[in-house]
Amino acid sequence: MSEPLLDVRGLGVDYRGFRALGDVSFEIRAGETLGLVGESGSGKSTLARALLRLIPASRGQILWRGSDLLRCDSATLRRHRRDLQIVFQDPVASLNPRMTVAQALAEPLRVFEPNLREVERRARTARMLERVGFAASMLDRYPHELSGGQCQRVGIARAMMLDPKLLICDEPVSSLDVSIQGQIVNLLVDLQRELGTAMLFISHNLAVVRHLSHRVAVIHEGNLIESADCDALFSTPVHPHTRALLAAVPDPIGRRPTKSAAT
Amino acid sequence: MTVRPAARPTLKTQEVRVDYPIPGGTAAAVRGVSLSVSAQECLGVVGESGSGKTQLFLAVMGLLSSGAQITGSAQFEGEEILGLAPQELNRIRGSKLTMVFQDPMMSLTPHLKIGVQLAEVLVHHRGASWRDAERTALQALDRVRIPDPRRRLQQYPHELSGGMRQRVMIGMSLLCEPSLVIADEPTSALDVTVQAQILDLLRDVRAGTGFSIVLISHDLGVVASLADRVAVMYAGRIVESAPTAELMRDARHPYSALLMQCVSDLRRPRTDRMPFLAGQAPGAAEPERGCAFAPRCPRSTERCTHERPALEDVNATSQVACHYPLR
């Protein structure tokens, strides 16, 4: 497959005179995961939202299967949204508090397949729920009755309802306890293996990014400063900022060498 | 051979419980915690959401709302501080016993200049004059390695970066030469590069002065880089406590061991599946039935579900609360 699924060229976002995103260019191929690491304020969330036109972009092109998402009409954009989904950082806030899990999962179906019969819709919702590891009893629960990890699984289920080609994950595990992050990450990896979904995995957590990315890009102050195959980036980082990032991660098992004498 | 009498611990808690009334009963945020922090020691307190680690130390500092029901004892330098009147507590708080919080933007007053907020501490606790206080404040900023401190004194909190603000908070906590600094997730809101700088700073400052620190964090890496001893909390209780190196390499409690596994380490090769703990910790409103970790524990038996293991000494430096510890 030579054509990239997503081809971003020179994407930039200016916000009140401030350059939130400079000129960012990258590609994502079908079925692959591009990890995007950066610190807070680096522009990674801005990038995610700009890709989906949740915020307006100031320049550049987002080429998706032939159309430039920034320049197409709203009907075409709506159609493409089917294949471009997102999972958010705050799992509870990303679910409508007045909707049950069943209703939340059914939303994408109601929007894109409004003629679906009730029976069929229920079946598909139940199937997706099972796939993310829930029993059917979950269907009638409200977000406030669920834990953060459970809400995130519902969010992933919702995003995957229409079998999107690209899933953008904006810090999906950052607000979850360390002991359950793995569950979410494994789920995403499984879904990718099963359905061939490409992913843009955005996180400041380097270890998690390393776990599921094929390629990794580093963003700093609104610009992509380095991008390479995952193993290459982590073993031989080139850009000084990347090196600083990797060196700064605290090592839980051994002590980091310190400048002053250890006590 | 003379046996030196054990020095009095800087902080010693005994069976501290924190309960909140809720419709239908009570919610127990902290279910009975006994620990001690020695002079010049850094104790790391590790726990996830619902473990009660923050509630415990907020109770010690007397910072919980009036709705909280606190029982047990907490002695700071030999003096009982739980239930102390606010005026009495204010003698100690901010001077000998200080706290650094997670989000410095929330704990610094937005409309007062940095210099004023720092000087205020000295004027209030030491009775210093404003001029002397400002001079000391300048020294404090120097100590926490803030460049161009004179200019910073005149700035407002929002003009400083997150890392800079946290340095100010640390500086503020050290102004009156405290015996104990409680740092509650001091680096969680910071980028990893800034976090490393703050941890280096804490390490260096401690080497110089020798106060005790309680470092509360959900991040094992942060705790490992600074703490001498670590206490692991789960569902409102301590489940294990041991010297840092020992805990990190050979944890005894199944929860501690599994937590170690879940921490992704860049220095180790990629694994196929990321380890995780299925299920979730019991909430504060749930009554205790046996060991709180039993439902998620791979080693649990019938006994674990109805008999709660007490926190017992394994040796002079370690304790564990488990019927079937890993070693």
Next chain:
Amino acid sequence: MTGTFWHAARQHLTASAGARVSLGIIVALVVLAVIGPWINPNGLETLDWSSVAQYPGIAHAHWFGTDRLGRDLYVRTLEGARVSMIVGLVASAVSLVLGLIYGAIAGYVGGRTDDLMMRIIEILGGLPLIFFVIFLTVVFGRNEYLLFASIGAVGWLTLARIVRGQALSIRRQEYIEAAIASGAGTARIIYKHVLPNVIGPVIVYATLTVPQIILLESFLSFLGLGIQEPRASLGTLIAEGAGEMEAAPWMLLAPGAFLTLLLVSLNIFGDRLRDAFDAGAGR
């Protein structure tokens, strides 16, 4: 936070003595207004020549007394109460629906649409109501439907502003972004995601608009611009009573007391409701 919100709110409300008492009074007044006249043998418009301008008394079955024309005040007061309550309820409901839709669109869509919509509200809000009503009366004659129209023109304004504020804060929530990313159109988002989540605080304010509207109706009727003879509303009765204050004070007392009690109870209940909602939201 839905389940715990309603739960906590309901708890707070039932615990509040003020809420219970005021709600009790409101219910009692409503029941009285509905069934009350049946108990009394007198009709609404029956003229009892033998008891003109009589003191209230049990003996001649005029419990609240009679007016100048010998009509029983008990029946008339309760009839007037019924009319006032219906007007208050219907007008409030219309204001609610209008305000909700208008405010939700303005708040969610934002931008120039919002600016335009808010300008309209400000202009309408700036209109001096009385002149407006008088003008309409001159043009269309005295008409009860005019009353509804004028109240309706005013009642929805504040509600729309409140809804707009709520919609503005919701707009930034992630579940709205999720809905957009899922391809939902603006109409669907407003209907399924914005409206259900603004209802909470809006109900409280709607409850507080009911007494305001009843008062407004009474005021307009008092001025002779609303309900016409021989039908009565609390406002017209108060107007009559005010004119006879020295000679026959009971004519003012009955409707006046009823209106006051109703308004005070509604206001207290609305306040408690707002407290309960704040409690539910954890404030």
